[in-house]
Amino acid sequence: MQLTWSHAVLNIKDEASMLDFYTKTLGFSISDRGPIAEKGPDIIFLSQTHDEHHQLAFVTTRKAEDPPSALNHIAFRVQSFEDLQNLKTRLEAVEKDFLPLSHGNTLSLYFADPEGNGLEVFWDTPWHVSQPSGIVWDSNLDETAALAWVEATFNQDAEFALREDAQGKFVNRTP
Ligand SMILES: [Fe+2]
Incomplete structure (x- = not known):
């Protein structure tokens, strides 16, 4: 199963x-x-x-008086860096605050919906990085500069590898 x-x-x-x-x-x-x-x-x-x-x-x-949800966040993947830039533009257009965070294996934007539910939209980088990892990135960078920043920032990580070389290695292990 x-x-x-x-x-x-x-x-x-x-x-x-x-x-x-x-x-x-x-x-x-x-x-x-x-x-x-x-x-x-x-x-x-x-x-x-x-x-x-x-x-x-x-x-x-x-109900309006109900306490905040226990949900931390829901995450969605986009297919291109351009999609992420597009989302950033849309969030800025509605004055929605966001946190650009990279997990090394992603370039992510974190934000909340109108009721405070956490959302993450991310684009996969080419790399695997041990988790949890998270460093704020400059979402004004272009794709080439953003990827160069990710590589320079995370390449000392013990598990840093190309995604395809790391795939499957983390599924059945006991941390
Ligand atoms: Fe996440």
């Missing part, structure tokens, strides 16, 4: 602001919506890939 990741479901408070952010800023489409049960709250399905009906879903059940 192998479990592969599919989706997360968030209980939300404010449908309008959440859908606005997830569709306009992050680029999701609504793939379906409807009541969970007779007279139940709506569940709203969101995706931006062809192979998942929903990568995220929202259930409109959280």
Whole structure:
């Protein structure tokens, strides 16, 4: 048996602001919506890939006074450095603070949605680096400069290697 990741479901408070952010800023489409049960709250399905009906879903059940979610963050991968730059531009356009953090194996942007749920959007670097690792990077760098910075910053790491050479080595080990 192998479990592969599919989706997360968030209980939300404010449908309008959440859908606005997830569709306009992050680029999701609504793939379906409807009541969970007779007279139940709506569940709203969101995706931006062809192979998942929903990568995220929202259930409109959280009350304004409910405590913050226990969720730390949800992460999404983008396919190019340009995609990451594009996201940065979109976040800046809606004045959303973000933290550019590199795990060595990623260049990531961390930010929160309108209800404070943590999100990470990352682009894979060519390298494997031991984890946890995280250093703030300059998100104004271009792709070549950013990759040069990653290599210079993480190449002393004990596990630093090309991703394809490291693949599989960390799955069955006991830290
Ligand atoms: Fe993460």
